[in-house]
Amino acid sequence: MNAVRIAWRITRLNFRAQLEYRSEFLLMIGIGAIWQVSVIVFATVLLTRFTGMGGWDSSEVLLIPATRMLAHGIFVLFLGRMHGIGQIIQEGMIDTYLVRPMPVFRQVQLSVFPTNAIGDLTVAIGLMVGALSRSDLDWTAGRITYLVVCVLGGMFLEAALFTAVACASLRFPAADYWGRWLEELLGTFGSYPLNVLPRAVSGFLTFGLPLAFVAYFPAAVLTGHGHDTGVPYWLAAASPLLGLVAFLGARLLWRWSLGHYTGVNG
Amino acid sequence: MSGSIEVRGLSRTFHTTVRRPGFTGALRSLVQPERVAKDAVSDITFDVAPGELLALLGPNGAGKSTTIKMLTGILTPTAGEARVAGVVPYLERERNARNIGAVFGQRTQLWWDLPVRESFSILRDIYEIPKPEHTVRLQEFDDLLELSTFWDTRVRHLSLGQRVRCDLAAALLHDPPVVFLDEPTIGMDVVVKEQVREFLRHQVEERGRTVLLTTHDMTEVERLAERVVLVNHGRLVLDGTLDEIKKRFGSTWQVRAPLADPHAEAVALPGIALLRREGPKVVFGPDGPDAPAVHQALKRVIERYEVTDIALEEADLEDVMRAAYVQAEAPESRGGG
Amino acid sequence: MAVLHAWRAARVTPLGELYAPPRMTAALIRLTVQVILVASLWNGLYQQTGTTAGIDREQAVTYAVMAVLASRLRELDQYAGRDTVLQHMHFGTIVYWYLRPLAPQRYYALRALGEQLYGFAWALAGFVLSLAAGVVQPPGSAAVAGVFALSLLLGQLVLYYVMLVIDQFCFWTLRNGAAMLILIFAQNLLSGVYAPLWFFPDWFITLSSFLPFQATLSVPLSLYVGRIPLSDAAFQLSVQAGWVLVLALFTRFLWRRAALRIVSQGG
Numbered sequence: 079m080n081a082v083r084i085a086w087r088i089t090r091l092n093f094r095a096q097l098e099y100r101s102e103f104l105l106m107i108g109i110g111a112i113w114q115v116s117v118i119v120f121a122t123v124l125l126t127r128f129t130g131m132g133g134w135d136s137s138e139v140l141l142i143p144a145t146r147m148l149a150h151g152i153f154v155l156f157l158g159r160m161h162g163i164g165q166i167i168q169e170g171m172i173d174t175y176l177v178r179p180m181p182v183f184r185q186v187q188l189s190v191f192p193t194n195a196i197g198d199l200t201v202a203i204g205l206m207v208g209a210l211s212r213s214d215l216d217w218t219a220g221r222i223t224y225l226v227v228c229v230l231g232g233m234f235l236e237a238a239l240f241t242a243v244a245c246a247s248l249r250f251p252a253a254d255y256w257g258r259w260l261e262e263l264l265g266t267f268g269s270y271p272l273n274v275l276p277r278a279v280s281g282f283l284t285f286g287l288p289l290a291f292v293a294y295f296p297a298a299v300l301t302g303h304g305h306d307t308g309v310p311y312w313l314a315a316a317s318p319l320l321g322l323v324a325f326l327g328a329r330l331l332w333r334w335s336l337g338h339y340t341g342v343n344g
Numbered sequence: 345m346s347g348s349i350e351v352r353g354l355s356r357t358f359h360t361t362v363r364r365p366g367f368t369g370a371l372r373s374l375v376q377p378e379r380v381a382k383d384a385v386s387d388i389t390f391d392v393a394p395g396e397l398l399a400l401l402g403p404n405g406a407g408k409s410t411t412i413k414m415l416t417g418i419l420t421p422t423a424g425e426a427r428v429a430g431v432v433p434y435l436e437r438e439r440n441a442r443n444i445g446a447v448f449g450q451r452t453q454l455w456w457d458l459p460v461r462e463s464f465s466i467l468r469d470i471y472e473i474p475k476p477e478h479t480v481r482l483q484e485f486d487d488l489l490e491l492s493t494f495w496d497t498r499v500r501h502l503s504l505g506q507r508v509r510c511d512l513a514a515a516l517l518h519d520p521p522v523v524f525l526d527e528p529t530i531g532m533d534v535v536v537k538e539q540v541r542e543f544l545r546h547q548v549e550e551r552g553r554t555v556l557l558t559t560h561d562m563t564e565v566e567r568l569a570e571r572v573v574l575v576n577h578g579r580l581v582l583d584g585t586l587d588e589i590k591k592r593f594g595s596t597w598q599v600r601a602p603l604a605d606p607h608a609e610a611v612a613l614p615g616i617a618l619l620r621r622e623g624p625k626v627v628f629g630p631d632g633p634d635a636p637a638v639h640q641a642l643k644r645v646i647e648r649y650e651v652t653d654i655a656l657e658e659a660d661l662e663d664v665m666r667a668a669y670v671q672a673e674a675p676e677s678r679g680g681g
Numbered sequence: 682m683a684v685l686h687a688w689r690a691a692r693v694t695p696l697g698e699l700y701a702p703p704r705m706t707a708a709l710i711r712l713t714v715q716v717i718l719v720a721s722l723w724n725g726l727y728q729q730t731g732t733t734a735g736i737d738r739e740q741a742v743t744y745a746v747m748a749v750l751a752s753r754l755r756e757l758d759q760y761a762g763r764d765t766v767l768q769h770m771h772f773g774t775i776v777y778w779y780l781r782p783l784a785p786q787r788y789y790a791l792r793a794l795g796e797q798l799y800g801f802a803w804a805l806a807g808f809v810l811s812l813a814a815g816v817v818q819p820p821g822s823a824a825v826a827g828v829f830a831l832s833l834l835l836g837q838l839v840l841y842y843v844m845l846v847i848d849q850f851c852f853w854t855l856r857n858g859a860a861m862l863i864l865i866f867a868q869n870l871l872s873g874v875y876a877p878l879w880f881f882p883d884w885f886i887t888l889s890s891f892l893p894f895q896a897t898l899s900v901p902l903s904l905y906v907g908r909i910p911l912s913d914a915a916f917q918l919s920v921q922a923g924w925v926l927v928l929a930l931f932t933r934f935l936w937r938r939a940a941l942r943i944v945s946q947g948g
Binding site: 105108109112113116119123124127128129132168250252255256259263266267270274275276279282283 | 701703704707711714715717718721722724725726727728729730733734763862863866870875876880881882885
């Protein structure tokens with residue numbers, strides 16, 4: 079529990095550091111919000127213009143971007159420093175972290191307070207509220223629990239993906255590029271029912287890049303579309319578990335990569 | 345006038361906003377910022393003759409980097425003027441750029457992702473150096489700095505020593521009469537440092553370049569500089585040759601003797617000052633105009649103390665500088681040169 | 682003039698990429714995958730819809746694919762090479778820009794020119810391939826092709842200036858990443874790279890027409906797919922040209938202020 083206390087203290091300090099530059103702080107909340115609003119506008123624009131997407135009702139489809147965005151928002155808040163780790167590496171901070179008695183992964187997460195996450199989450203919560211209110215489903219305790227679990231699973235899955243990219247960044251400075259692309263892909267394709275895409279493509283986004291497990295499958299299971307996703311029902315339903323396992327695997331990969339870290343520009 | 349540096353009454357003041365602590369303080373700072381003026385450089389005057397190597401010394405924050413930035417044209421002075429090779433650097437930036445080369449210690453001007461030679465080619469184009477001249481010069485640099493062993497490597501893969509050598513070559517590629525070096529050998533190993541010093545000496549003596557060098561490395565000063573300018577708190581404190589400074593602030597000899605009884609008290613002897621104590625070792629130096637000759641001092645020390653060893657050393661330049669800085673702090677001993 | 686002599690500076694980023702084959706492969710993979718994904722997405726979305734917002738399926742797919750290809754034009758990776766203006770400011774190596782007999786704005790322009798030309802080669806190759814594969818429709822007529830080419834050129838100029846403004850912000854806002862992010866975001870969204878602007882609500886389109894971002898990509902592509910008819914082309918082209926002029930003056934002003942800032946802070 080000492081670790082939690084230390085982490086909390088550092089977070090508070092980081093937060094205070096961000097407050098130092100007031101205008102910057104407010105702007106960063108703003109940019110987080112605006113960014114997500116744009117994704118929403120984009121998604122809803124498409125959703126309203128292209129009705130009957132893959133057999134999904136408009137009241138149901140909104141659940142996909144809502145789940146994705148909420149998972150992403152929590153990811154950014156807790157585990158988001160893996161994305162864009164390139165700068166930390168370039169500044170040689172990893173070398174410093176390696177000398178301290180705290181796991182490097184945690185230190186990276188605690189290196190700065192992600193102000194934009196506040197905006198991200200505000201919008202995500204708003205969208206989720208909107209999606210839930212428009213939904214015709216019967217929100218039993220079981221459903222709600224499953225939704226919460228899936229959001230957490232989505233967070234872990236996104237974290238796993240970005241951690242994998244970060245591992246590559248430890249060796250190849252240009253790996254940051256893939257991180258940016260990953261973010262783009264998750265944002266663009268994570269918000270649609272993937273059955274509108276041809277099998278090959280949706281297969282890639284399921285087994286190649288496990289995007290589908292972040293939001294599409296959970297939403298499908300919740301709204302009763304779980305049997306037309308193209309994968310066995312049990313696989314779709316196990317999305318959160320997959321997310322957790324992927325994250326644990328990514329942490330192992332991280333540890334291995336750190337062991338082979340050769341420092342920044344010799 | 346080629347290659348000379350003239351500095352007259354150069355001054356530079358910075359205005360910074362003071363950030364008040366705490367929440368309300370930060371708010372107040374937004375609304376009513378409090379500005380504070382800092383005199384980074386005040387009224388500095390000195391000359392560097394063509395073909396001379398001048399060491400610009402001073403503790404951290406003394407204003408050395410600020411002075412160099414004004415002389416390279418990156419910073420405009422708030423008062424005074426300067427001329428480098430007859431050109432005023434902050435007024436005629438591009439013309440000045442052709443006359444100077446600069447290396448700022450930790451920062452490289454090379455392109456990170458490209459092999460070093462590619463950086464040289466780009467600079468050759470930018471400075472419009474004719475190809476044959478460029479080839480000859482590269483060969484010369486290679487002879488002195490052994491660049492060809494790594495100049496096909498990308499800059500990101502170079503070690504610090506290799507990179508600074510390349511930066512030096514890059515700065516001199518266009519044959520500038522004046523060179524500014526801001527702590528170029530910081531962090532380097534002794535072998536490379538010596539190579540760089542040889543290179544600099546060659547540039548000054550054979551090529552007649554004017555070099556203004558800032559450094560904290562006293563061995564470097566000792567080996568390269570004939571003249572030294574000392575600044576502190578933005579003001580010029582000393583301007584003179586090394587010998588003059590040593591004579592003024594340094595002891596000409598030091599006697600280092602570890603005492604047999606490490607806890608014995610060590611007191612000064614007439615004409616012999618206790619410079620410092622390093623555990624059991626005690627260092628003595630001459631004290632005042634009546635200091636004895638060194639052999640007398642040796643005798644007196646041995647007579648007075650039980651020593652296990654005794655060694656005679658020439659005054660360390662670091663000690664000299666320390667004395668100079670300290671004396672410079674004292675109000676009566678301001679100014680020099 | 683030093684500018685012409687310093688042509689080697691133009692090829693720095695492309696050369697850096699050529700020296701790192703993994704980066705080129707990465708770019709190639711990304712482009713290919715993105716084109717396939719995007720084409721599939723729009724084909725899928727249009728399965729049950731005819732024409733919407735004035736764009737039919739083929740137009741939408743063509744637009745989306747060409748937008749992906751166009752992203753190559755100015756998305757070369759300066760960051761890994763520690764070559765973004767932000768990094769130069771951060772590491773302090775920006776001083777060297779002011780120590781050379783080549784004005785920083787000319788140097789920057791040369792670098793951008795090299796990058797855009799190199800990216801254009803990639804985009805062109807991708808375009809030809811996509812055309813051959815039938816993923817992208819050919820232009821409606823020779824007139825459309827001509828107008829598109831002109832509009833694309835103007836659009837690239839506007840893009841150059843927009844990116845320049847974003848970079849110039851770094852001279853002031855080393856601490857403030859937010860202002861920069863807002864600009865980048867606006868450029869990404871309002872240029873029509875994610876989706877044709879026509880799908881957005883009317884108020885959005887009106888708002889966007891007062892900003893230069895749509896002139897970079899949305900206008901040329903809309904002309905290409907025919908969403909903007911030839912009759913409107915003259916007006917759109919002149920709007921683009923107008924932005925080029927306004928931004929050229931603005932960035933010139935900013936360069937001067939940036940230089941002042943450098944010499945008052947010492948880089």
